[in-house]
């Protein structure tokens with residue numbers, strides 16, 4: 595299943611316009627439909643897209659964007675000026691089908707995949723490199739150790755708030 599762009603995708607996409615400059619090296623983690631990768635490319639960046647899901651990888655390759663299948667950074671080499679991630683950030687819900695849960699659910703508290711990402715993301719940043727992410731007010735237990743989080747935008751949808759952050763390594 596390829597995650598159809600939704601409010602979280604658009605809120606994050608909006609921020610790329612403020613930070614991505616021509617010539618920057620940008621990594622789009624969990625690229626899904628490729629919405630963030632495509633936007634970064636249109637803004638003039640050199641983009642690498644990553645997803646764990648083979649279907650997403652094939653889809654984004656067809657957009658003529660360099661794309662690799664990888665579990666987070668396991669197959670990624672190089673360093674980037676900006677790393678974008680719209681992670682699976684919702685706490686587990688047994689009613690959610692397994693297929694869509696792979697795009698939306700980040701373990702018991704919602705932050706399991708994000709915390710694994712944060713553990714190593716700093717090793718893939720150039721000097722002054724930045725992470726740009728989106729999460730939900732329902733996401734608990736984010737491990738911010740080693741990073742400074744700055745809230746960029748917030749949007750209320752039905753039962754949660756979506757929040758984008760600019761993150762720098764300390």
Ligand SMILES: C[S@@+](CC[C@H](N)C(=O)[O-])C[C@H]1O[C@@H](n2cnc3c(N)ncnc32)[C@H](O)[C@@H]1O
Nearest residue numbers: 597599603624625626645646647665666680697
């Ligand atoms: C919420 S979707 C975001 C899709 C797209 N970036 C967007 O903004 O609409 C999360 C994406 O992360 C991918 N993903 C989940 N776990 C991952 C992992 N461990 N490594 C790489 N990608 C992962 C999913 O396959 C899915 O495409």
